Amino acid sequence: METISLRCFDPDIDGLFRRHIAPILKLKEVKQSFEVNVYQNSRLEMDIVLAIRSNNGAASYRKSNFALRLADNLKSFGIINHVVWHEINF
Numbered sequence: 574m575e576t577i578s579l580r581c582f583d584p585d586i587d588g589l590f591r592r593h594i595a596p597i598l599k600l601k602e603v604k605q606s607f608e609v610n611v612y613q614n615s616r617l618e619m620d621i622v623l624a625i626r627s628n629n630g631a632a633s634y635r636k637s638n639f640a641l642r643l644a645d646n647l648k649s650f651g652i653i654n655h656v657v658w659h660e661i662n663f
Contacts, residue, residue, distance in 0.1 A: 574658045575625040575640045581651040584619055589650055594623075597643060607639060619651070633657070 581589060590611070598609050607625055614620035625640050627633065636657055644655040 574660070575636060576654075576656050576658060577623045577625070577640060577644045577647065578654040578656075579621050579623075579647050579651050581619045581621065583650065586613065586618060586621060590621075593646070593650070597646075603639065607637075634659070 583589060594611070597603060598611075603609070606628055608628060609626075610624045612622045612624065614622075623643070625637070625643075627637065634657065636655060640655060644653050647653055
C-alpha cells in the first residue's frame with residue numbers, strides 16, 4: 574500500500590478535491606488498476622491522506638508510477654509525504 578499525505582496550503586480542501594483529485598481518481602484506467610481511499614484529519618482539515626492499493630495483488634517495494642505522478646501533481650498545493658507500506662503478518 575502507498576500513502577500520499579498532503580498538508581494543504583489552501584483551506585479549500587473540497588475545491589482541491591473536486592478540481593484536481595476526483596477527476597484523476599475517476600479515470601477508467603485508475604479505477605481498474607488501483608483502489609484509492611481519501612482520508613481527512615479529524616482535527617486539522619487541511620491534512621489529507623490518499624491510501625492507494627494496487628488491484629494486481631502483488632506486493633511492491635517501490636512507488637507506483639501512478640502514485641509518483643499524483644504526488645508530483647499535488648506538490649503545488651502543499652507539503653507531500655509519499656510512503657510505501659507493507660502489511661506484517663504474525
